[in-house]
Amino acid sequence: MRQGIAFAVLLAVAGHVSAEALQWVCRAAIGEDDPVDIIIAVDLATSAITERDFRWTTTDGDTTIDWSLTRSRDVLRAAILTGPDAGLQISGSCDEKA
Numbered sequence: 001m002r003q004g005i006a007f008a009v010l011l012a013v014a015g016h017v018s019a020e021a022l023q024w025v026c027r028a029a030i031g032e033d034d035p036v037d038i039i040i041a042v043d044l045a046t047s048a049i050t051e052r053d054f055r056w057t058t059t060d061g062d063t064t065i066d067w068s069l070t071r072s073r074d075v076l077r078a079a080i081l082t083g084p085d086a087g088l089q090i091s092g093s094c095d096e097k098a
Contacts, residue, residue, distance in 0.1 A: 020044040022054075024069065026076050028092025030085070035092060040076070042069060069094065 021041045029035040048055040054069045063083030067090075069076050078090035 022096065024074065024076075024094035024096050026092045026094035028076055028090055030080075030090050031088040040067075040069070040094065065090070 021043050023039060023041045026038050026040055027035045028038055042054045042056060046056060053071055054067075056067050058065050058067065061083070063085070064081045065078050066081055067076070067078045074094045074096070076090070076092045076094050080086050080088045080090070
């Protein structure tokens, strides 16, 4: 996994999450890297929620990632907007944690 964005990916887990959050276990890849297992927490208080998906943004230093989780298929997508890995995509699939 790319060192520059490894911590930013973890922000999806360890970011400031309110008491009302949903968690998923995901297998995701950054760009052409091999997939890794991560846990994401979608903070319902700070996410844009539609009938089909959740959208949220995480920032760590100069790295900002725009996330999207399609609820009907549990598909995770993200775009790295700023930082040394800007332009790379993150993609994977998730299962909601019990």
